[in-house]
Amino acid sequence: MSDLLTFHFDVDGDDFTSAGQASVQIKKNLRQLGISPDTIRRVSIAMYEGEINMVIHAGGGEADVSVSEDQVIIVLKDQGPGIPNIEQAMQEGFSTAPDAIRSLGFGAGMGLPNMKRYTDFMNIESEVGKGTTITMKVNI
Amino acid sequence: MKISMIKELLEADIVCGEENLGNHVYSACGSDMMSDVLAFVKDQAVLLTGLVNSQVIRTAEMMDMVCVVLVRSKLPTPEMIELAKESGIVLLSSKKRMYDACGILYTNGLVGNKLRS
Structure with a gap:
């Protein structure tokens, strides 16, 4: 079995300004591992x-x-409100984000479809009132 | 086109990244919606935007962009400047409006690019 490199991050929900810090760090880590720029992106x-x-x-x-020889696996887990209708949430343009978020340049209903577009595998497990876990895999 | 040329054409002020003004860029995009930039942009090196918050710089960084132009005389927040410095992104501020700024760069040879299918 090949060695796995794993990274863990707590994503702070109170501060929109700091959102993205984990992704920036992962980008740096993957760059150090010599993974191709396209895969890193x-x-x-x-x-x-x-x-x-x-x-x-x-x-x-x-x-x-987690990073193995042939793929990067990203697992995002929250204890938020859950997604009542995953099929609907996957449609481009469907959004439940408040206007305040739109004024910050997000919430256009592109997030989940975009995550699927950029990965080789994506699975969403969600229960209303309990939370959501998204697993994504990108082949190296 | 050199980034210094963008600065000249848009009569822009340099906020940070002066050391990278000599870098060449080949395409650009303009948007206030970062969701759309993340969804549709491919290989564009310059982002023109009227949006001012730290996620503008993070989005540019995720997309491997090297220059962000704030249009309509918008000024960046201290966090934006800090993030741009960390990632070596040239940050410019121009009085031009978005439509004019994009048009000036386009007609001078800095094109857009194919949409991601």
């Missing part, structure tokens, strides 16, 4: 979108990233 954009989502909708959460 896909991982960091997908994770950044997920991080922003956790801050907007779920009051923060946790992000775990």
Whole structure:
């Protein structure tokens, strides 16, 4: 079995300004590992979108990233309100973000579709009132 | 086009990143919606925007962009300047409006790019 490198981050839900810090750090870590720029970009954009989502909708959460020889796995877990209708949430343009978030340049209903677009695998597990766990994989 | 040329064409002030003004860029995009930048932009090196918050710089960093131009005389927050310095992004501020700024750069040869399908 190949060695796994793992990284853990707590995503602060109170501060929109600091959202994205974990993704910036992962980008640096992957760069140090010599992973290709295209793969790094896909991982960091997908994770950044997920991080922003956790801050907007779920009051923060946790992000775990593991890197093996052939893929990067990102698991984003929150204890937020959950997603009642995942199919609807996956539609481009569908958004439940408040206007205040739109004025900050986000909440256009592109986050989840974008995460799927940039990754090779994405799974959403969500229970209303309990939280959401998103698993994404990017092949190296 | 050199970033210094963008500064000249847009009569922009340099906020930070002066040491990188000599870098060449080949395409640009303009948007106030970071969600759209993350969704549709591919390989553009310059972001023109009227939006002012730290996520503008983070978005540019995620997209491997090297220059951010704030239009309509917007001034960056201290956090934006700090983040731009950390990631080596040239931050410019121009009096031009978005439409004019994009048009000036486009007609001088700095094009957009194909949309990601």
